[in-house]
Amino acid sequence: MNFLKYNSDNMFIGLSKNDLKKFQPKIKQAEAALKNLQASGQQGFFNLPFDIPGAKTIEKKAKEVQKKFSRLLVIGIGGSDLGARAVWQACPGKKMEVVFLSNTDPDTVAMVLNLSPEEWKKTAINVVSKSGSTVETMSNFMVARERLIRSIGQTAHRAHIYVTTEVDGKLALWATEQGYEVLAHPKNVGGRFSVLSLVGLFPVACGGVPITRLLAGAREVVYSEAANFAALQFLAYKKGQEIQVLMPYSDSLGNFPFWYRQLWAESLGKKGQGPTPIAARGTIDQHSQIQLYNDGPNNKTITFIEIEKFKNRIKIPKNIPGLDHVSDKDFSDLMHSELHGTAEALKKNKRMNGKISIPTLSPESLGALFQFFILAAAFSGEFYGINAYNQPGVEEGKRLARKELAGQKA
Missing domain, CATH: 3.40.50.10490 (Glucose-6-phosphate isomerase like protein; domain 1)
Structure with missing residues (x-):
């Protein structure tokens, strides 16, 4: 069709x-x-619509999340946020509530994270950062993590967190040490091309979106x-x-x-x-x-x-x-x-x-x-x-922001 x-x-x-x-x-x-x-494998987005086994694995993991939680908080920015956010608005599911946190506006952060201990008990967190060093994402995540621990305890909170990142990066290593589940961000798929990968599909699958149908249309x-x-x-x-x-x-x-x-x-x-x-x-x-x-x-x-x-x-x-x-x-x-x-x-x-x-x-x-x-x-x-x-024009602004935050002259 x-x-x-x-x-x-x-x-x-x-x-x-x-x-x-x-x-x-x-x-x-x-x-x-x-x-x-496409044949070289350097850019993996070409083949994502044809990865039916991968989609089935994502759906299986999503069902596990649905059994334990009623809300998923997705923390990412740019390509780690916009695709899933667009899917959820267009074709929302009914299995879980899916909430997105991307910007570091303190008023927004306060509003999104204003949950009672009972609400935190039913909330899972999916933090998404390919590099593991996205400052906005990691800042938001660490605040959410702190609130989660305060509400349900150090031991219990570990089962609530799912980390989407490259498996050989520093974030994956740290997440494993913390006892969090690491979901592999495909190495050969950039963030803005990743909506039909685990990056975009896992959050919306948790919410009940039929992701195999998304891929069928893409094919x-x-x-x-x-x-x-x-x-x-x-x-x-x-x-x-x-x-x-x-x-x-x-x-x-x-x-x-x-x-x-x-x-x-x-x-x-x-x-x-x-x-x-x-x-x-x-x-x-x-x-x-x-x-x-x-x-x-x-x-x-x-x-x-x-x-x-x-x-x-x-x-x-x-x-x-x-x-x-x-x-x-x-x-x-x-x-x-x-x-x-x-x-x-x-x-x-x-x-x-x-x-x-x-x-x-x-x-x-x-x-x-x-x-x-x-x-x-x-x-x-x-x-x-x-x-x-690539995105060379993004990196210079990040470097200068780091210097300012460190109290150095740009």
């Missing part, structure tokens, strides 16, 4: 079919390079679909469309553009080039951003995500004063018409846009969305001629 369709018609407002045709050799070259990369995505999207975005960038907006018309997909934003920014922003990704949401941001997109600088592409069939049907009452056109219509009709009208207005103003459609918001379609953008990021790295898998 096709869980995802990409309509690129409105991208040819600023591009020609011939532009894409002339780019085909570059697409074929990029596809060959990515298939070689349906083919290289050519992602390549076409990446090529059009790249060609638009070369023509001055340096801002790339992702705008789902769905509250349940509200966190998905934030995951995309990290994927796109950290993968492609290198060597003085790269598009600026923007997270938006329809219809809300029609009332905050669309004025700029239609009437401001013509330097953006907008990609909409449309759910063809929503889970719920709610009728708009009749006889709303001055709004006869929505009388007795369904809310889903309103969402679709708003999206289509916005896309058409952008087209009339010669603003490039495209649309990704999914039949329903299901684990399969969500898995397809993740894999589509992951592959598109990989293709884009080839088109830009950069390494899409």
Whole structure:
């Protein structure tokens, strides 16, 4: 089944079919390079949708957690947080409550960790850090750990903690010494590419999300679909469309553009080039951003995500004063018409846009969305001629923050 369709018609407002045709050799070259990369095993995200045994192992472990606890506190940041957070918002399970803690805002930390001893007894903690040295994650974790120990005791707390990290790192060694269970973060999968690995799947599986269905949807995505999207975005960038907006018309997909934003920014922003990704949401941001997109600088592409069939049907009452056109219509009709009208207005103003459609918001379609953008990021790295898998621009800020905290001059 096709869980995802990409309509690129409105991208040819600023591009020609011939532009894409002339780019085909570059697409074929990029596809060959990515298939070689996949075969080498250097980047493991290519094969994650096909790791059914791994998913079954995760589900088994998740069931063990469900038997003992009613709440899972997930502590991570960036790629260790955004993917699972997006899955949980879009397709939440019913087995456990899943709560996320990422930022070090003390007011947020205080609110999330404000649990009674009885609540801590029913709470498991999954701390996620590939390196084991992410300062925000480890700071949050150590505070949560301290609260847990204070509530249930030194001995009992050990069974509550699950540590996702590289098994040969310092955090894994320390966690083992403490008696915590260590879950192996795949060494060849970077954080922003890890949503379909244990990193993203374990927390949501604990909550009851059917993760094998996520992977089933991801397996349906083919290289050519992602390549076409990446090529059009790249060609638009070369023509001055340096801002790339992702705008789902769905509250349940509200966190998905934030995951995309990290994927796109950290993968492609290198060597003085790269598009600026923007997270938006329809219809809300029609009332905050669309004025700029239609009437401001013509330097953006907008990609909409449309759910063809929503889970719920709610009728708009009749006889709303001055709004006869929505009388007795369904809310889903309103969402679709708003999206289509916005896309058409952008087209009339010669603003490039495209649309990704999914039949329903299901684990399969969500898995397809993740894999589509992951592959598109990989293709884009080839088109830009950069390494899409590192993040050298992040490290300098971390180094300077460490110096300031140590009381040294930057």
